[in-house]
Amino acid sequence: MLPMQESRGSGRKLSSSVNTKLTTYAARHMRSLTCPRRQPVVAALRAGKIRGSSYRGGAMAEGREITNNSADSAADVVGEAAVQLVYHPQPADTLVGLRVRQRIKRWGLLLRGVFLTLWVGQWLLGTVNRGSVDVVSTVLFLFVVLLVAGYPRLHAAQVQRIVAWQGEYRTTVSPAGIATSSDHCTLIQKWSVLQGYRETRGHFVLLSRDPNIMCIEVLPKRGLTTADDVDRLRALLDRYSNRV
The missing domain is CATH 1.20.5 (Single alpha-helices involved in coiled-coils or other helix-helix interfaces)
Structure with a gap:
């Protein structure tokens, strides 16, 4: 037991x-x-x-998968926010950009005005002193007026000869910056390189940050696919740059 x-x-x-x-x-x-x-x-x-x-x-x-999914969704947002333009550069595009640059700098317009004023004064003083119009002085005066007034168009034509042979331009504006590519080259710019932009009737003109504004980027609105893309592009520019 x-x-x-x-x-x-x-x-x-x-x-x-x-x-x-x-x-x-x-x-x-x-x-x-x-x-x-x-x-x-x-x-x-x-x-x-x-x-x-x-x-x-x-x-x-599977936390890695969740992280990857969030990254993919962020990439999707960036992709949706991007605006694409497809266009062939025209002399009018460059002319608009140069005129905007001159208005921003103002020193160029001031110097041109002073130069024309000096030539007008010299021509008037010579005419008054001689009591008659001098043909040579008048021809030189008209040449200077035409040269000063037509210089932006001459500059635009020179730029057109540089860029026209590159063919079609494809520009993508996204939160990461502005990427422009053609059949021969690709240019990528961050937003930090720009001091701002100005909108005209048919263009968005982007201006570089350096004091002399040596670089300008002209985005013609005709390169956009729909009218809504204009508002989307304007919203991107307002968010990542300044209107000047």
Whole structure:
């Protein structure tokens, strides 16, 4: 009888130890389920969105996929925000850009005005002193007037000869900057290189940040696909640049 009693006692001890272990495991399991950090994981497990094998050590192995998805969605947003223009540069485009540059700088217009004023004064003084109009002086005066007035068009024609042979231009304006490519070259500019832009009736003129505005980017509105693209492009320019 004693051996039977000992076996019963050992059985009770074994049963109590097993119960204790099960209780401890259940308590730990319940704490993991009620942990705020693991509740979304548990919900995902119940919904079948995450396989149990992908969850290790309280962290999701699919976290990389979630991060990649967020990156892809951000890239999609950037792609949606981008505006594309396709156009062939025209002399009128360059002329508009040069005129905007002159209005911003103002020194060029001032110097041209002073130069013309000096020539007009010299011609008038010579005519008054001689009492008659001198043919040579008049021809020189008219030549200077035509040269000063027509210089922007001459400059635009020179620029057109430089860019026309490159063919079609494809410009993409996005939060990352302005990327312009042709059949022969590609130019990428960040927003930090620009001091601002000015909108005209048919163009957006982007001006470089240097004091002399040595670089201008002319975006003709005719290169846009729809009328809504004009508003989208204007919104991008207002957000990442300044209207000057």
